[in-house]
Amino acid sequence: MMATQQLFRWFPILATLNGYDRDTLIRDLLAAAIVTVLLIPQSLAYALLAGLPAEVGLYASMVPLIVYGVFGTSNTLSVGPVAVVSLMSAAALGEVTASGTVGYLSAAAALALLSGVILAVLGALRLGMLANFLSHPVISGFITASALLIALSQFRHLLGVPANGDTAPELMASLWENINAVNNLALITGLGVVLFLYWARAYAAKLLKALGLSSSTADLLSKAAPVLGVLATIALSFWMDFETQQVALVGLIPAGLPSLTMPIISLPLLEALLVPALMIAIIGYVESVSVAKTLAAKRRQRIDTNQELVALGMANVGAGFSGGFPVSGGFSRSVVNDAAGAQTQFASIFTAVGIALAALFLTPFLYYLPKTTLAATIIVAVLSLVDFSILRKTWRFAKADFIAVTLTIAVTLLFGVEHGVACGVGTSLLLFIYRASNPHIAEVGLVEGTEHFRNIHRHKVKTIPEILTFRVDGRLIFSNIGVLEERIYTGLATNSQVKHVILMCSAVNEIDWSALEVLESINANLLDRDIQLHMSEVKGPVMDSLEKSSFLQKLSGGVFLSQYQAFSAVRIS
Structure with a gap:
């Protein structure tokens, strides 16, 4: 009996097999189909955000989903590439690969593996409470600043101009220098997608309800607006021949599944990636477990935070072995997974199968997908993470929290995400020490x-x-x-x-x-x-x-x- 309980604790999916019936299977399959459709453009977009080829986003959405399905305690959390972790990965990989001694793809897989090992070890040691030492206002400030950096970084695709930089001043200066080279077709296409997505958020569900659909179905279909934007712009790109008009396209995506290989990690690479991997592990875990707890509360279910460390850690290990990059629990797709009626962790496994089928058979259709469309999708998604109200709330409630949030936002925007994470962790610890020292x-x-x-x-x-x-x-x-x-x-x-x-x-x-x-x-x-x-x-x-x-x-x-x-x-x- 004791051995069975231990087995169920480490592999929660085994417990779901008891009573898993045909009705539950159908619900999980339906949720997986809907999330798969949403996850394909997201995976492509966040891979490009991390500075990686688009297909790596698909790779990072297969094995990690299966692994999380086996080890995770949330029935609805959907793991894969997310905006903030992708940006942090880009910052870390840019520094490590600048010397040319290690390839970008190899470094990305190694970063995922290291992040995963850190999380899994913390979970095995039952140290889930360590995340509580990060102040939630500080995390909110970091995510707000990171979202602004992500949006700024995507303006180059929206405008169709070359630009680079890791900080807000660098990105704005680079965009301004190239403002005369704006590709009007890319800009019009991207702005059209942005306006459509905002319209869909505000009015699509109401329109669908007016057409006779149920409230839940209308809300669910309205969340699939990014997919419609992708399909429409692919068709437009093919019809108007965007490629000859210098509009950047996703291009050829190799069809097939990722190969399972051990990332090569040398001692110098380990030293260079260890701190970024730790930061990514912490931020990814906090974001993931927050989403999992929120969704579990709706269903009156319980999340084991220590087991979530193990699950997210093993998912990242899976990403490392399958040529991916660091992953975490995504808010938007997890909400869709929940709304679509996912009942168990098998929904995640079925989603991974759907992504695998897409990687095998649908990649030729993505050749004509404009990068400006993916940029527009990212911009709309991340701007919903911006929460400046935290400044007003903390100013009224606790001046120390206000100072910490303001400092974190400023450092992230002015000096980049790595300094922002360090500042966030540092200010959280300083707040803890200050309050412990001043009862x-x-x-x-x-x-x-x-x-x-x-x-x-x-x-x-x-x-x-x-x-x-x-x-x-x-x-x-x-x-x-x-x-x-x-x-x-x-x-x-x-x-x-x-x-x-x-x-x-x-x-x-x-x-x-x-x-x-x-x-x-x-x-x-x-x-x-x-x-x-x-x-x-x-x-x-x-x-x-x-x-x-x-x-x-x-x-x-x-x-x-x-x-x-x-x-x-x-x-x-």
Whole structure:
């Protein structure tokens, strides 16, 4: 029984086989067919965004989907190339391959493999909680800035001009230098697709409902608008012979399936890719698990975050072995997968089969696909990720978060995604350290007529000059005990009548050794001044720790069950 549970934990798809019937199969097949249609243009577009040949996007949408289907705990998450991870991959690969010592395709596969190994190891060690150390506002700021960079990078295809750069200033300067070389046909085609996609988002579902389709079917078909844009521009490109008019086309895409090979990773390549792989792994995981949790909540299902690390890691390992590049859970296609009625992880496996069939038989039809169409598709997709409201929200709620978000956005735009990720991780850690080092400490007094104690600056309370009481809202550890010490001595400096200091510990969950040593020092110092130190409402685990030391024997005052008992006892004395 135990072995079976372990098997089901590592391979969740086995659990879905119980009760897997014909109706579930039909629903999974239908969802897979719809997602396949959506995923083909997305895969091509994001491969080009990563600086890779279009077919690599198809390769990255086969094996990873199958592998995630086997290991993943989400029934609806669809894994494959995504915008932000593709941009991060392009930045990393551009630096690594600049010297010419390693090929771009080989480096891309190696990057996917390294990202996958990092994620799988973290999952095996049950370290899914590490993602919680990344501030969500900071991640939102990074994604917003990355989306703007992606949109800027695609303007060269939209305008039909050569341009390059990894930062917003570089991209804008490069576009401006080539503004006189704009290809009007590429621009009109791309803008037409942009306008159509925005129109489809706003009105397609309403139109389809007016034609008699059900609400769910209309919403689902409206999300397939990018496919219609691709088909229409392929036909237009063939009819008007875009190739002779200098409109860049996707061109020849080799038909066939990826070959399974081990990426060649040398020590210099490993050193160069390790940090980018770690960053891509973290951002990809956070984005993926956020989507998975959101969709699971709708269905009242549970996501195992540690197993998701393993699943996404193995999916990236699969991408590395099949000539792909780093992948993650995609929001748009996962939403479509959910709306299309996917019931189990088999929908992902069926989608991979659909992509494989497309790679075998449909690639000749993609020859005439204009790159401006894919650029328009990317621009519309990523601009939906831009969320400047986070600046207003954090400004109102927490100035520290506002500074962190603003800094992350600015660094990403001005210095590129790698610096942006480093800034995001750094500011998240600094925020964590700042908050851990600055717990809320309130001087409290008695609310008359009750046994409750509240902040003297927020409530009308009763205080006694001889009693000084502080409530600490957080752990007492090495990084913040000095703040409490300073508050106590400041309070004593402004009130010479104090005879008792009470620490209200109702919100203290931990006292570490460094904090204990400082408390012993405070106790001794107060005793020299003929002032007693007391503690109230000490939690069980904290009391257990204190009893293992000699602190309670040295404590000049007492330990009380409630703050009211402590206040009453020392007031009488």
